[in-house]
Ligand SMILES: [Zn+2]
């Protein structure tokens with residue numbers, strides 16, 4: 001495939017989103033050392049794929065693990081938690097919802 005000491009940055013078109021991404025010389029070296037095949041997808045799509053695989057494993061219970069921002073309980077929620085927002089366990093969520101309702 002590649003000669004060991006002659007890796008060059010290559011552009012690959014992502015098979016998922018069609019965007020071009022750079023498969024850097026460094027990455028190529030790493031992949032070749034590990035015996036991996038070259039990537040077909042950009043990083044974003046690879047991450048998405050990883051998430052999908054994780055979801056597949058949890059397909060009977062598609063939930064995200066969270067730590068409640070309020071009481072610190074570890075629990076799962078049926079939606080993807082946003083990093084810029086606090087996420088609560090169901091009890092605290094109810095509490096906060098009620099708090100909002102009474103405020104309004
Ligand atoms: Zn992509």
Ligand SMILES: [Zn+2]
Nearest residue numbers: 068071089092
């Ligand atoms: Zn909580």
